[in-house]
Amino acid sequence: MNILVTGGAGYIGSHTVRALVNKKHRVVVLDNLSKGHPAAVKEIELVRGDTSDRQLLKRLLTGCNIEAVMHFAASSLVGESVRLPSDYYRNNVVNGLTLLDAAVEAGVRYFVFSSTAAVYGEPIEVPITENHPATPLNPYGATKLALEGAMRWYGEAYGLRYTSLRYFNAAGADPAGDIGEDHEPETHLIPLVMKAALGLIPQLEIFGDDYPTPDGTCVRDYIHVNDLADAHILALEAMAGGAGSNIYNLGNGNGYSVLEVIETAKAVTGSSIPVKYAARRAGDPAVLVAGSERIKDELGWRPAFPGLREIIETAWRWHSNHPGGYEK
Template identity: 55%
Template sequence: MAVLVTGGAGYIGSHTVAALLEKGEEVVVLDNLQQGHREAVTGGRFYEGDLRDEEVLDRVFRENSIDAVIHFAASSLVGESMKEPGKYYHNNVYGALCLLEAMNRVGVKRIVFSSTAATYGEPDSVPIRETDRTQPTNVYGETKLAMEKMIRWYEVAHEFRFVSLRYFNAAGAHESGRIGEDHRPESHLVPIILQTALGQRSHISVFGEDYPTEDGSCVRDYIHVSDLSDAHILAVERLRRGEDSAIYNLGNGEGFSVKQVIEIARRITGRDIPAVIEARRAGDPAVLVASSDKARAELGWNPHRSNLERIIESAWAWHQSRPQGYND
């Protein structure tokens, strides 16, 4: 039986495909390549197509013996979501609806959903736990929460089983050096810092240094992308064992400040990496860190690659070898 990975040519999706293949799984990938890269898909059977295309989805399920789906495919830029809410509702929510309907037509009832800790909005406490209230502060988080709720209702109506994984910042690159992080445009802190180290940017912006944190800059969760891949596979295994649906946070439990990330990157790269302090961005909380206690206890998840040095070392190796990303 095969695992279908939607958005499998994207950053986290491609690393999960690689991890599945390493475990000997049969893998099917569906991606429209709007954000993903064909070269990032290291194996399996690839289909170029959109979730909202019923004909493509039915063909994927008809031509493969799929027993579980890992769903990554979604638009994910917070700023863009606030400017183009329609795009996010159509691609994320309607796209997920089309996927669930196609799964239901063929009787595939297991789905692992790549959600986000942005579903929580401004946290009431840190670290964030799965029982905390969900009140997103942006359209991206709102659509992800809507997708979670929709999957839950498919469980009620059609006996689906799901695992929803909520996390913040994936970072780093595969240990093989073959795949890494390449977004267009790039919005993630670690690759922006490393692009600055390569001279592709004049500086890295630090938005605010007067937050109530140890060094005044925002603190965020950073998880190695391969640790996230492991969690998705553990979630598939949970569903295959027939266990109940569940929601898990994936976090490092402590968080790293923007200034910490920059300083460690300077040490690892040996580059100056100019940083410019700018005004706070509206809506940026001081600290966003998720507790992963539940995932560790129930999934057996062990994020052993997620110290900041290892994350940046792997990312730096990728960016040095592929300074133009997959365009090289």
């Protein structure tokens, strides 16, 4: 299939691009390179541009005979979204609508969307299933939920079929070791723990130790980036085989606290990881753990890296071989 991958030079996008190419799909990446890295998509057709550019979208979608869009391009930091809601609504909702409109106009049949566990807000029960109420605690989650709503009604009115994948905490790197997580600035827990293990930052700050969790630090469900990539392909294949639109959670169903992540990283890296306790970060729920039975039952998704240790091992391979990231 001919597939446009927005944000394909980013972390999750680039791992999905690799999985798509391995499956012999033709991929065109659209990325404004505000966060993405050309080195993450070597030998892939990369167009530098923005999802706000309707004319560019039209040219790409029709000129490349695009049948499916995978939409990763978005702003994705919880804390930043609380400070800059305008940026988040513009990039994630307004530009997302521009892309949906262009896709409908060009006759694109399938749309796979990067959504997030942040749509759920503070869970009233865990594990969180897709039927859990969606009441986001931050603009990041709210903007992702807004685009899900649009996709639903676009589907009803215009026939666009979509799958929304609500990721829990994406982590790890391709075991090949040549692509991985490289954000500037880095705010995510596992890459920061890796940097602390390498001595690239003096210490890791732990955001809050008074959450209602066993050790007081936040609990998250970490999922390997290649398992996320596989889910995108399963979603696309299911729609191409006649399945309707759907929403799926993606996590391993196991929660790990910030302290447990640090302990596991110490064991994997053999390094000490100095820590400092800091205030809670705005917009962080105490516990996010996925119920991912729906995608297992309906699409046969099975994680290849279900355990935290193996996820951190692949992250460590990337970070220890690329301590400065892609370009440095």
